[in-house]
Amino acid sequence: MHFHQLIKTLKERREALQVTQYDLAELAGVGLRTLKQVESGKGNPTVITLQKIADVLGMELCLKVKATKSDI
């Protein structure tokens, strides 16, 4: 999952849950400016920042072995 896709997933999830950036930032304990920056694709957040956000959205970061061409 590329960086841009991760961000898109978070943003779509927030919108699906109908939470505003303001509320999500409050709930996640990150600055509103930071969340805005992340969602607009301008940033390179730390893992902890990303996890705080994902957590509130009921999601989590994971690592998996990449699919190879032979898997397709």
Next chain:
Amino acid sequence: MHFHQLIKTLKERREALQVTQYDLAELAGVGLRTLKQVESGKGNPTVITLQKIADVLGMELCLKVKATKSDI
């Protein structure tokens, strides 16, 4: 997947592939000091740093909906 578990997974994967920290850092294009810090659990890497490392190890970051108690 908690932060500590993410790191552990990366470290185990590196060891399974029998790659040294030095080589991994070179291949991933991150500083050796940074990789050491991450693997020893002292850091809070940026997503891009984590992805560079995971990529070389044939892994990728992903986001998934958290399991709930009712799933267990």
Next chain:
DNA sequence: ACACAAGGTGCTTTTTAATGCACTTTATAC
């Protein structure tokens, strides 16, 4: 005991993420 390789750590500098504030943009509703 010694040499070597790999991993971990303290110190430092440079870069950049995190943050707040104020402003703009955009869409929606009156």
Next chain:
DNA sequence: GTATAAAGTGCATTAAAAAGCACCTTGTGT
């Protein structure tokens, strides 16, 4: 058109990640 809400952006400050360097620790082999 204008108020309101939500999202995006420029600027400045603070905190912390990224990085290199030198050194310590640990394990392995001779």
